Amino acid sequence: MLLVANGTVITLGKSCKVIENGAVAVEGDIIKEVGKTAELRQKYSDAEYIDAEGRLIMPGMINTHMHFYSTFARGLALPEPPANFVEILEKLWWKLDKKLTLEDVYYSALIPLIDCIKNGTTTVFDHHASFGAITGSLDEINKACTEAGLRTCLCYEVSDREGKEKALESIEENRRFIKKCQENDDPMTKATFGLHASLTLSPETLAKCAEVASELGIGVHIHTAEGIRDVEDSLDKYGMRVVERLRKYELLGPRTIAAHCVHVNDDEIRILAETDTNVVHNPESNMGNAVGCAPVIKMLKNGVRVGMGTDGFTSDMFEGIKVANVLHKHDQGDPSASWAEVPRMIFENNSAIVKNFYDKPLGVLEPGAYADIITIDYNPATPLTADSFYPHLLFGVSGAMVNTTIVAGKVLMQDRKLKGIDEKEVAAKARELAAKLWERF
Numbered sequence: 001m002l003l004v005a006n007g008t009v010i011t012l013g014k015s016c017k018v019i020e021n022g023a024v025a026v027e028g029d030i031i032k033e034v035g036k037t038a039e040l041r042q043k044y045s046d047a048e049y050i051d052a053e054g055r056l057i058m059p060g061m062i063n064t065h066m067h068f069y070s071t072f073a074r075g076l077a078l079p080e081p082p083a084n085f086v087e088i089l090e091k092l093w094w095k096l097d098k099k100l101t102l103e104d105v106y107y108s109a110l111i112p113l114i115d116c117i118k119n120g121t122t123t124v125f126d127h128h129a130s131f132g133a134i135t136g137s138l139d140e141i142n143k144a145c146t147e148a149g150l151r152t153c154l155c156y157e158v159s160d161r162e163g164k165e166k167a168l169e170s171i172e173e174n175r176r177f178i179k180k181c182q183e184n185d186d187p188m189t190k191a192t193f194g195l196h197a198s199l200t201l202s203p204e205t206l207a208k209c210a211e212v213a214s215e216l217g218i219g220v221h222i223h224t225a226e227g228i229r230d231v232e233d234s235l236d237k238y239g240m241r242v243v244e245r246l247r248k249y250e251l252l253g254p255r256t257i258a259a260h261c262v263h264v265n266d267d268e269i270r271i272l273a274e275t276d277t278n279v280v281h282n283p284e285s286n287m288g289n290a291v292g293c294a295p296v297i298k299m300l301k302n303g304v305r306v307g308m309g310t311d312g313f314t315s316d317m318f319e320g321i322k323v324a325n326v327l328h329k330h331d332q333g334d335p336s337a338s339w340a341e342v343p344r345m346i347f348e349n350n351s352a353i354v355k356n357f358y359d360k361p362l363g364v365l366e367p368g369a370y371a372d373i374i375t376i377d378y379n380p381a382t383p384l385t386a387d388s389f390y391p392h393l394l395f396g397v398s399g400a401m402v403n404t405t406i407v408a409g410k411v412l413m414q415d416r417k418l419k420g421i422d423e424k425e426v427a428a429k430a431r432e433l434a435a436k437l438w439e440r441f
Contacts, residue, residue, distance in 0.1 A: 002026040002409055003044050004373055005037040007052030008380075010389050012059050012347050013364035018386045024057060026371040029187065029408035034365050050414070052375045055403055059363050060122025060372035061317035062350040065221075065259045065280040065309025068126050068141060069097060071108035072434040076441065085227035085289050093129075094161060099440045100130040106140040107430045113148035114423055115315035118416075119399025120374040122407045123151040123354060123362055125257065125280075125309070127194055127221055131162045134169045138177040142189055148421065149412045151187075151372065153357050155194030155221045158209055160202050167205050170194075171212055178216050187370070188408060190357045192255070195222035198242045199233035210249040219255025219356070222246070224279075225268075226260035227291045243268035252277040255356045259309065262286055262294045269295070273303035278353045281345060283324040285311035293331040300341055307350040308342075316399035321346055325394060343390045371409040377401045 002025075009022030011034060023040040025033040025047065033040060041049070073096055082088040100108070109126075116124060130137045138154050145152045154177065158170040174193045181191040193213040195201060201209070213220055225231055225242040234242045243264055246252050252275035259280045261272070272279060281296045296306045308320055321342060328338035351363030361369040378401055384392050405413040412419055 001047035003047040007057040056376040067312030068109035070312035109144040119316040120402035122372040153190040159196035197223040224258035282311035284313040
């Protein structure tokens, strides 16, 4: 057993509690009990003891939309800056993913996985593309995830942008990996069916993806109305908006993740709510790509389950809290905007989204939940209670303050020291591969 104790426990969940001098008892990969340190130390006297030394103890963070493959773009110079979102895709991302090798895929995943551990993110839903190395790419990512020790849900983004043959190969990569995960039933590794976006998917390919996803009993993970061009393309070619097109192919539902949804109208919001489709907000990415501000406050008010991801922009979900908080205040011209909505997205709804993929609760410290736990080196200067913990996380905490990260009861980092991973060695190899990629680029 493992006992993480002598800290301020923030359980999160619907009946969120803040327990001073609290502790979390872990048996295997599951939380057995949460309570006071003195009581649990006496009860579980033989357990391995991790002294939080007064730090915060809370559930690991969840990222419901990530791109590990974007790692090697850090510092990559483009001949000329993109003028709009489509040019960002064409001049950067679509060029980069065509040049990735399977070895690149592995290391480009391992780097952000290390960053996740260091920033307290313990569950990640990744959306992958490597049109230069499709078959086996999800296995390479899964290898990196297994070695790092994080909990992940993977997919490959199907697209027609590289031709029919590559689209079919992408469909088969999804099918193969999904079936493998279903057969293995590993609580650490799940899969869904990846799609790029409506604007790069023909009716034939979309129909084939819907057929395969239905056969497998799985949802899809797709960029949805991220940029206005996605909407214009759907209207011009098919006479319907993006969410309407996805509904036509029966791709919406509680196991589907519609990432972004920046340019959705009231009718589309109603469809998303009626189909119980998950939306994932990515505030930093949307601002960086200048695509607009997603109407998440309206979506939440109208019954849409909206979670939060980073779209590859960062591995620090605490950073995302801060950006989402100010983005919607600025967009609404209202200093009180997003005060309730941001914690709802990142703590409640992310946890609700992953329930559709994992057998036991995540994002909460309670008996029976997966033992994904972090401690944070934060000494509050004002009272921290069940009513005030969120402002402390918003204004006082960053990912760099995470001291210890535990996933499935296994300590991945303690006192800011990674376990079982040589970060310098991994970074050196990644730099070597990235330099070769830049030459090919």
